[in-house]
Amino acid sequence: MGSNSTVVDLAGASAVDWTVTGGKAAVLAELSAAGFPVPPGIVVTTAALDDAQLDDRLAAVAEGLGGDRFAVRSSGAAEDLPDASYAGLYETYLNVPADGLGEAVRRCFAAAASERVTAYHQRQGGAMAAMAVLVQVMVDPVAAGVAFTAHPVTGERDQTVVAVIAGLGDPLVSGETTGEEWTVTSGCTVMTRSGPGGTPVLANVQADAVAELAGRIADRYDGRPQDVEWAIDRKGKLWLLQARPMTAVPEPVSWMAPGPGLWMRNFRLGEWLPEAVTPLFASWLLPLIEDGYLDGMYGSVGVRVPFRSALVNGWYYNATPIPSPKLLAWVLWRGRTRAVRILFNALIRVSHDPAAADRAVLSDLGRMWREQQMPRYRRLVASADAEVDTAPPRRLAELVDALGREAGIYLWYLAIVGGSAWKMEACLTRFTRRHLADVLPDSEGGSQVLLRGLPGTQPLAGAHAVQSVDWCHPVAGELATGQPPRPDRHGQLAEHRMVAEHRCRAALADRPRLLAAFDQLLQVNQRYAVIREEQARDFTLAWPVLRACAGRLGRHLANAGTIEQPADIYFCARDEVNTAIAGDPSQLSAKAAERFALWKRQCRLAAPLTLGRPARLIGDVIERAVQEARGAVETGEGAIIGHPASAGRATGRVAIVHGLEDFDAFADGQVLVTKATAPAWTPLFARAAAVVTDGGTLAAHASLVAREYGIPAVVGTGDATQRLRPGQLVTVDGTAGTITSHA
Numbered sequence: 001m002g003s004n005s006t007v008v009d010l011a012g013a014s015a016v017d018w019t020v021t022g023g024k025a026a027v028l029a030e031l032s033a034a035g036f037p038v039p040p041g042i043v044v045t046t047a048a049l050d051d052a053q054l055d056d057r058l059a060a061v062a063e064g065l066g067g068d069r070f071a072v073r074s075s076g077a078a079e080d081l082p083d084a085s086y087a088g089l090y091e092t093y094l095n096v097p098a099d100g101l102g103e104a105v106r107r108c109f110a111a112a113a114s115e116r117v118t119a120y121h122q123r124q125g126g127a128m129a130a131m132a133v134l135v136q137v138m139v140d141p142v143a144a145g146v147a148f149t150a151h152p153v154t155g156e157r158d159q160t161v162v163a164v165i166a167g168l169g170d171p172l173v174s175g176e177t178t179g180e181e182w183t184v185t186s187g188c189t190v191m192t193r194s195g196p197g198g199t200p201v202l203a204n205v206q207a208d209a210v211a212e213l214a215g216r217i218a219d220r221y222d223g224r225p226q227d228v229e230w231a232i233d234r235k236g237k238l239w240l241l242q243a244r245p246m247t248a249v250p251e252p253v254s255w256m257a258p259g260p261g262l263w264m265r266n267f268r269l270g271e272w273l274p275e276a277v278t279p280l281f282a283s284w285l286l287p288l289i290e291d292g293y294l295d296g297m298y299g300s301v302g303v304r305v306p307f308r309s310a311l312v313n314g315w316y317y318n319a320t321p322i323p324s325p326k327l328l329a330w331v332l333w334r335g336r337t338r339a340v341r342i343l344f345n346a347l348i349r350v351s352h353d354p355a356a357a358d359r360a361v362l363s364d365l366g367r368m369w370r371e372q373q374m375p376r377y378r379r380l381v382a383s384a385d386a387e388v389d390t391a392p393p394r395r396l397a398e399l400v401d402a403l404g405r406e407a408g409i410y411l412w413y414l415a416i417v418g419g420s421a422w423k424m425e426a427c428l429t430r431f432t433r434r435h436l437a438d439v440l441p442d443s444e445g446g447s448q449v450l451l452r453g454l455p456g457t458q459p460l461a462g463a464h465a466v467q468s469v470d471w472c473h474p475v476a477g478e479l480a481t482g483q484p485p486r487p488d489r490h491g492q493l494a495e496h497r498m499v500a501e502h503r504c505r506a507a508l509a510d511r512p513r514l515l516a517a518f519d520q521l522l523q524v525n526q527r528y529a530v531i532r533e534e535q536a537r538d539f540t541l542a543w544p545v546l547r548a549c550a551g552r553l554g555r556h557l558a559n560a561g562t563i564e565q566p567a568d569i570y571f572c573a574r575d576e577v578n579t580a581i582a583g584d585p586s587q588l589s590a591k592a593a594e595r596f597a598l599w600k601r602q603c604r605l606a607a608p609l610t611l612g613r614p615a616r617l618i619g620d621v622i623e624r625a626v627q628e629a630r631g632a633v634e635t636g637e638g639a640i641i642g643h644p645a646s647a648g649r650a651t652g653r654v655a656i657v658h659g660l661e662d663f664d665a666f667a668d669g670q671v672l673v674t675k676a677t678a679p680a681w682t683p684l685f686a687r688a689a690a691v692v693t694d695g696g697t698l699a700a701h702a703s704l705v706a707r708e709y710g711i712p713a714v715v716g717t718g719d720a721t722q723r724l725r726p727g728q729l730v731t732v733d734g735t736a737g738t739i740t741s742h743a
Contacts, residue, residue, distance in 0.1 A: 153605065278595075
């Protein structure tokens with residue numbers, strides 16, 4: 001058949017000029033000729049519009065294709081190009097009977113002149129292109145979807161992402177629904193998201209087969225990333241429905257350490273940042289907190305040890321200072337013997353002799369926090385709250401500066417005083433394992449039983465509780481989650497603790513020196529466990545006011561025409577906001593929109609917990625603490641491994657919670673799986689069987705609150721939210737730090 005024929009057999013269409021067959025049909029014709037599993041079909045050219053016998057001709061040809069239902073789709077000459085996909089703009093008709101093909105074909109041609117197609121042409125800077133219509137035997141699918149041979153978010157070329165739903169794939173392709181998602185790399189196939197029903201649509205071997213098909217198509221086109229539509233019929237045969245180059249594929253991200261040493265995203269302030277940060281936080285609030293932290297250090301210790309922090313693909317990482325003779329010489333030369341004494345006790349001695357470290361420096365630092373810094377912080381928040389509603393823009397910026405700095409000072413005390421608690425706990429754990437292993441076995445909670453149910457540690461989520469210290473996120477007081485009152489487990493845990501204390505003292509009664517050491521160690525551990533919870537609870541006291549300041553500044557910029565919506569301010573930089581406050585008429589809407597899109601993409605990245613390598617003289621302090629907490633426990637094959645944060649074992653169904661908007665759907669007895677938790681998440685712990693987080697450490701919020709509720713917790717898994725799926729039955733072992741799947 002020549003290029004002027006009304007109907008062209010798809011199997012031979014690869015020899016026809018693609019401007020006649022259109023891009024979609026030309027690609028499928030070529031792949032069909034190369035042996036790929038393309039459903040049989042025909043291409044109807046524009047000459048058909050002048051064919052008075054089109055209906056009869058199509059019915060006759062359809063009979064030869066061997067089907068009784070057909071898919072009728074456009075095939076534009078400018079469609080499925082690397083820089084212009086025209087995806088979803090033309091019409092598609094499915095399950096068309098043979099006697100309805102003529103009407104469906106004419107409607108496809110008519111759609112080429114629709115307003116949306118014309119507008120797309122104009123945006124692409126081109127004239128209206130010719131098109132044809134592709135008619136194929138309808139595949140009756142049990143599953144259908146798409147496959148991307150490069151990760152559409154990270155740009156990784158060695159990953160294929162397969163999305164699928166049961167039945168026809170149209171709702172998935174059109175964006176009406178989100179399907180089950182698989183990520184396939186060399187030797188590893190993982191379901192990274194389950195579909196709406198929770199029941200798996202594909203088996204691993206089927207996801208592998210789809211990825212292999214898509215990979216062969218990409219190889220045929222010189223490795224160019226491909227967007228492939230496919231379906232599996234009721235006989236289990238995999239069909240290729242469409243292939244086109246992926247458009248706007250991001251460059252692969254790199255996770256290089258920003259400097260020497262070990263960089264961690266789940267340490268100190270990083271524990272409060274479960275995802276990529278916004279530009280306004282990165283350029284304004286973050287520097288204020290870090291500077292305030294150093295001010296707090298200088299005010300109480302007398303030195304400033306500079307932060308080593310950086311953003312990598314929008315994610316916050318920090319690293320411990322690299323020890324050097326120069327730094328030590330500087331401290332000694334400046335006569336900062338008090339600084340050396342404080343840092344030695346707070347960072348080293350506290351792990352081996354907590355009571356001595358407490359007597360030497362920590363109790364003084366705790367008093368400074370409670371009697372000076374905390375009251376000052378409260379007064380500043382109250383004063384700022386009283387004027388935020390009437391303050392002019394310049395004053396709002398001044399309030400942000402003052403509150404951010406004071407919050408940083410507070411963070412210093414949380415790190416140096418409250419942060420001592422987990423170091424002290426390591427010492428208590430060593431003692432109980434050595435002398436009280438029969439009384440407090442790890443399998444029943446170990447030494448953690450002695451730190452539960454303490455007065456003053458009742459988990460509370462105040463109005464200032466946050467899900468992230470990035471101020472773009474609402475605080476708890478802004479959202480009504482509809483959570484029921486939490487059951488009172490605190491009293492029960494307190495009773496268990498007192499019984500355990502009595503049993504420990506009874507076991508050591510005939511060893512008075514050990515009994516005295518135990519009592520001293522227990523007393524200091526319990527006191528600092530309470531302090532840590534107090535400090536963590538009120539760190540974000542300023543956040544409702546900070547949010548109010550940013551909101552009012554956003555409305556000011558929106559009213560001035562600088563940005564479209566008040567929330568766009570979070571995607572501006574501090575200097576831009578200051579310039580706009582000063583009266584600069586510059587328009588920032590386009591920049592804000594571009595940064596918002598980048599931020600959303602960065603939030604979906606699987607950020608590693610650590611980058612680089614620890615300094616030889618320091619090593620990985622967190623990892624050492626994890627191994628010590630885990631003890632001699634074997635982990636099962638295939639288990640997800642993290643930090644053993646709260647001892648015990650529990651089995652339940654996975655519920656992946658992304659934010660406060662998911663709280664109401666969380667059911668009693670489910671396993672809470674999330675990137676990280678902060679105080680705003682506290683109500684869920686009363687209902688959870690166990691907690692699993694991507695980030696966090698032994699001292700993270702999830703660890704502390706899980707212990708208070710007496711439920712197992714495993715933190716610092718890195719990617720549990722991607723490896724587990726909603727509804728999956730798992731056992732969480734908070735003693736070993738593992739999550740084991742039962743399906």
